[in-house]
Amino acid sequence: MWYRFNRDDLRIIAHYLGLLMMTFGAIMAVPLAVSIIYAEWAVTSHYIFGMGVALLLGTLLRLAKIEPQSIKAKHAIAITGMIWIVGAILAAVPLYLSGHYANFLDAIFEGVSGLTATGLSLAQDVDHMSMADNMWRFTMQFVGGQGVVVVALSLGIFTRTGNKLYTSEAREESVVPNVKKTARFILQFSTAAVIIGTIVSTIILVFIGVEPLRGFFHGLWITIGAYDTGGFAPVSLSLIPYHSWPLEIVAMIFMMLGAISFAVIAQVHKGNWREFVRDIEVRTLALWTIGMVVVFVAALAAGNFLTEYSGLLRRGIFTIISATTNTGFQVLTNTQITALLPSGALLLLVVSMAIGGSSASTAGGIKALRVGLVFKGIGLHVRRILQPRSAQVTSYYNHIGRHQLTPELLSAALIIAALYVISYVLGILVGIAYGYEALHATFESISAASNVGLSSGIVQVGMPVPLEIFYMLQMWFGRLEFITLLALFAGLFASLLPKRKPKTSSRSTLGNLLGTKEHHTKEHNKKGSVGARAVVLLAAIVAATLAFAPLASASPEPDSLLTPLSGSVPLSGISDTVPQKEVTVTELTGATEGYEDSLVVFEGEVVGDRINADKDHVWITLSDGNNAITVLLPREFEELIQHYGSYAYEGTHLRIVGEFSLACSQHQGANDVHAASVVAVIDPGHARESQPNLALIAGGVALIAAAVGLFALYGYLSRKRR
Numbered sequence: 001m002w003y004r005f006n007r008d009d010l011r012i013i014a015h016y017l018g019l020l021m022m023t024f025g026a027i028m029a030v031p032l033a034v035s036i037i038y039a040e041w042a043v044t045s046h047y048i049f050g051m052g053v054a055l056l057l058g059t060l061l062r063l064a065k066i067e068p069q070s071i072k073a074k075h076a077i078a079i080t081g082m083i084w085i086v087g088a089i090l091a092a093v094p095l096y097l098s099g100h101y102a103n104f105l106d107a108i109f110e111g112v113s114g115l116t117a118t119g120l121s122l123a124q125d126v127d128h129m130s131m132a133d134n135m136w137r138f139t140m141q142f143v144g145g146q147g148v149v150v151v152a153l154s155l156g157i158f159t160r161t162g163n164k165l166y167t168s169e170a171r172e173e174s175v176v177p178n179v180k181k182t183a184r185f186i187l188q189f190s191t192a193a194v195i196i197g198t199i200v201s202t203i204i205l206v207f208i209g210v211e212p213l214r215g216f217f218h219g220l221w222i223t224i225g226a227y228d229t230g231g232f233a234p235v236s237l238s239l240i241p242y243h244s245w246p247l248e249i250v251a252m253i254f255m256m257l258g259a260i261s262f263a264v265i266a267q268v269h270k271g272n273w274r275e276f277v278r279d280i281e282v283r284t285l286a287l288w289t290i291g292m293v294v295v296f297v298a299a300l301a302a303g304n305f306l307t308e309y310s311g312l313l314r315r316g317i318f319t320i321i322s323a324t325t326n327t328g329f330q331v332l333t334n335t336q337i338t339a340l341l342p343s344g345a346l347l348l349l350v351v352s353m354a355i356g357g358s359s360a361s362t363a364g365g366i367k368a369l370r371v372g373l374v375f376k377g378i379g380l381h382v383r384r385i386l387q388p389r390s391a392q393v394t395s396y397y398n399h400i401g402r403h404q405l406t407p408e409l410l411s412a413a414l415i416i417a418a419l420y421v422i423s424y425v426l427g428i429l430v431g432i433a434y435g436y437e438a439l440h441a442t443f444e445s446i447s448a449a450s451n452v453g454l455s456s457g458i459v460q461v462g463m464p465v466p467l468e469i470f471y472m473l474q475m476w477f478g479r480l481e482f483i484t485l486l487a488l489f490a491g492l493f494a495s496l497l498p499k500r501k502p503k504t505s506s507r508s509t510l511g512n513l514l515g516t517k518e519h520h521t522k523e524h525n526k527k528g529s530v531g532a533r534a535v536v537l538l539a540a541i542v543a544a545t546l547a548f549a550p551l552a553s554a555s556p557e558p559d560s561l562l563t564p565l566s567g568s569v570p571l572s573g574i575s576d577t578v579p580q581k582e583v584t585v586t587e588l589t590g591a592t593e594g595y596e597d598s599l600v601v602f603e604g605e606v607v608g609d610r611i612n613a614d615k616d617h618v619w620i621t622l623s624d625g626n627n628a629i630t631v632l633l634p635r636e637f638e639e640l641i642q643h644y645g646s647y648a649y650e651g652t653h654l655r656i657v658g659e660f661s662l663a664c665s666q667h668q669g670a671n672d673v674h675a676a677s678v679v680a681v682i683d684p685g686h687a688r689e690s691q692p693n694l695a696l697i698a699g700g701v702a703l704i705a706a707a708v709g710l711f712a713l714y715g716y717l718s719r720k721r722r
Contacts, residue, residue, distance in 0.1 A: 004495045005074065011065040013078045018061030020083045023152055024090050025054030025707075030139050031094070034217075035132035040647060043098065043132045045693035045700070050094035052703025057090075059710040066717045074491055081488040083148050084476055088112040091140055097696070098133045100124050102461050105468065112472045114140030115148070116479035117362055119231020119328035119453020120471070122461055126236045127607035127623055130647040131217060134234050138221045144479070145228025145258070145362040146190050153183035186262050189269070190227065197223030197254050204247045209612040222247070226254035228362045231328025231453030235608050236628050238330035241621045243611055243630065243667070245314055251329055252321050259285065259325040259357030261369075263400050278398040281358050284372035288355060289324050296320040296348045303342035311669030323352040326363040328453020333671045338440060338456045339592045340662065350443055353452045354424065364451030364478055366420045369399065370413040377410040419482040423449040423474055430470050431458060449474040580657060585624035588660055589671070595660045600673065603655040603682060604628075607645035610638070620644075622654065630672045631656060637678045643685035653682035 005013070032047040034040075071079070088111030096107035106122040113120045114137055123129065123137075143151050201219030206212050221234045235241055239248060264282060267275040276282055297316045300306050306315060315331050322329045330337075337346070356365015380395040387393050395405040403409075424446050431441025440456040447454050448471040459471065477485050580599045588595060588602065604622030611619035617632050623645065633656075645651025658675035 005078070005491055006495075008065075008069075009075060009078075012068050012071070012075050013082075014061040014064035015068045016071065016075070016079050017082055017086065018058040018064070020079070020148065020152055021054055021058030021061065021086060021090060022707075023058075024087050025051045025058060027139060027143065028054065028094070028136070031132040031136035034135040035130065038131045038648070040130045040132050040690050041692040042690045043094075043130045043647075045696040046094040046097040047132065047136075048700035049097070049696040049703070050090070050700070052700035052707065053093050054090045055707035056703045056710070059707045059714065063710060063714055063717075066714065067721055074487075077484055077487045077491065080149055081480065081485045084115055084144075084479065085112065087148060088115055091115065091136070094136060095123075095133065098130065100126070100129055100133065105465065106461070109468055109472055110137070111140065112475050113453070114230070114232065115144035116451050116475045117141050117145045117228050117230040117364070118448065118451040118475045118479075119225070120448060120455060120459045120475070121232065121453075122459065122463075122468075124461055125625065126234075127621070127628065127645055128647055129234075131214075134221060135217070137232050138224045138230075138234075141228050141230035141232055142190070142194070142224050145224075145230060146186055150183045150186050153180055154187040185266060185269075189262070189265060193227050193254065193257060194220070194223050197227060197250065200250050201247060204244060204250065205242070208242065208244050208247075209618070210609045214609070222251060223254055225329065226251040226327060227258040229255060229258045229325050229327040229357065229364070229451075230362075231322075233329065235621070236623070237333070237621065237630070240331055240333065240670070241608050241611065241619065241628075241630050243613065243619050243670070245668075248314070248318050248331060252318060255321060255325040255327045255329070256289075258327070259361050259363040261358040261360045263360050264358070267400065275398070275400070280372040280376070280397040280399050281367075281369040284375075285358055285368040288368060288371070289321065292324055292348060292352050293317055293320050296345055296352075299342055299345035299348060303345065305336070305340040305342070305663055306669045308665050308668065311663065311665075314668045320349065320352060323349045323452065323454060324355070324357070326353065326356045326365050326450055326452045328447070330454065332669070333589060334455060334457050335590055335592060336663065336669075336671055337454070338443070343439075346439065346443070349454070350446055353443075353446045353450050353454065354420070356450050364449075366417045366450075370417050373397065373405065373410060373413045374417070376405050377413075380405060416481055416483070420449060420478070423477060423482070427470065427474055430467055434464050434467050444471070445474065449478040451475060451478050585622060585629050586627045588629055588673070589627040591660075591662070596662050598660055599657060599676070600660045601655070601657045601679065602673075603653065605645045605653050605685075606641050606643075606651040609644060610641070622656065630670065631658065632667075632672060632674045633678075634675065637675070640678055640681055643687070645685070647688070648690070649687055650683075650685045652685040654678055655680040655682055 028047050028051045032044060032051065035043040035047060088108055091111035091114065092101075092104060092107035095101060095110055096104050100123045101107040101110065102122070102124065109120075109122050112118075119141075198216070198220045201222050202212075202216045203219075205215035205219050210218060218234050221232070222239070224230065225232050231238075233239065239251065261279075261281060264276055264279055267279075293316075296319075297312050300312050300316045306312050318329075318331050319337070321327075332341075337349070341349075354365060355371055356367055357363025359367045359369045376395055376397055380393065383395075384393045396402055397405055424442075427445025427449060428438070428441045431444055432438055436444075436458055440458060443454070443456040444458040446452070447456075448459075458467075580601050581595060583595065583600050583602050585602055585604045588600065602622070602624075604624045606620050607623045607628065608621040613619050613632055616635055618635055618638055620631050620633050620641070621628050622631050640654070641652045643649040643651050655678070656673070656675050657677050657679055658673040660673050662671060663669040664672050664674075
């Protein structure tokens, strides 16, 4: 019989869920501090209010149980499963107030994507996003990459009941025997890695022309995005606008580091390199990555895109490693990925995203360990067929020690892999039902469920709401590897049914559900039933989503994020004998033909940073509010740019004529424009004022004061009951 939640269970769950919500409120102090540093006073108001909401709701839930009992497995399932979505809702409060999201649901989507370290985004006009809001997005990815429970354990929360919470967060291996020390090691190692990556990235960014303080934050965020395989970027074009191969190499190193199991890293930290080399997951991941790089580059070489060897190596290797590690950073535009890549190369990207990195790492997907075990199982089965029936054929593998491959262990690996595949297929069906092409729907579904972040263009502002919700579910389920959430929903459903006489103990049933101890064979005996229930549950979810689908509708067009530019002047100073095409930035970024090597005229706002190209040129980014493109600008025109668009400034609006390239042979396949001239300065730009919202500040302070009062009340009641 399935376990049930009684009233006392709900109170215990509410208490510990409240503690985690209070932790979220406290972590908002990080972006709050950044907003003060940059004098982003309006944003300061948002985070004061957001902290107040999180702290008040957390303290209220904590009062549900003054003297909580020890956490049981069913409590751990509920707390771990719910905090990822509750945390996303709390995180969405300041994000929605920023004005960069069309509605609160889009802000929640961003919160889910951030905490699950996915990287899919519905943020509008990222190039004008405040430093504080960007800090919050990457703080979410850092917390989610390590795990919400891991961060809480390392901070001293759940000191007596951490084991069950740790294993319910899709982590089956302890780095050291003590779970609290394991969590602390993970956080300490991750912090050290981020510090090192930030230092190196900042040096590179400052060298190529980024202002030092801005370079520090961008270096920090790029390192977090790489190491936590999250994929958020501080600018709209991911890593493309930096035009820096050293930065891309650093990002690849940290992407690969983030995809390695923390347990294996701990062995290296102890000096046990032999364990690292022998590990089945390390070997599988290494062989898989090398094989995919070779085949992907070969597939690119066979096509008409990226024909130069430098472009093949630079952009091809980066793209496949970004997909294999489930990071989602891009050095190719969405149009280049979905329209210009050969079909075979695109298929390889999809397969790479599906497999993912290591277990107990920051990466998502099916995981290399399960792939390695499945191939071990295939080899074992073949050997048994070839041997006499009387022979006892066994197989062993190395993964934090030497272990025998048992049928139960292989079954557990296959069940999780099957759940991922089922999720992929259901996501594909939902995407197709909304009128998207099958390949694009496949790409997006696997990207969401494997927590990758690469997009074929389906995830955009104005996408169908049911599809948006389904992708959130995929990110949520995929991050926790299905079993925890399936157990949670099964428990909630069973709680609503009439009571029946139990046939098995709650403890054994939960053990079968969680499947947290890979090397205890008894825990896996009943996982077949879990897989069957998983199919039914996921099918019910997709059926509910499809009920809203306009089956005959086409893919929606993205809404305009900013009003069109105005005040342009007639084209002058360019020879009338040279054919010129009047286009928009959006038309250029979506073009696959018609503009290649043509002289185009377009206008946009200069956003982001000026990047040094060579002694005669700089790189700038021009945006029309919907899309952006990088432009190689002669230095003689650089003085015309008075402001670079950001949260603090409206950038200079330029009208430019130049040669457009789908895949520039001079710059390793970059999608860019080589400017011949600046035709006109449409608007020099100006500083933006940031005024605090006094009402939000007052409301936030009131909420924080109420939370402090409730916290004191809890302390008083707790002491009184002793």
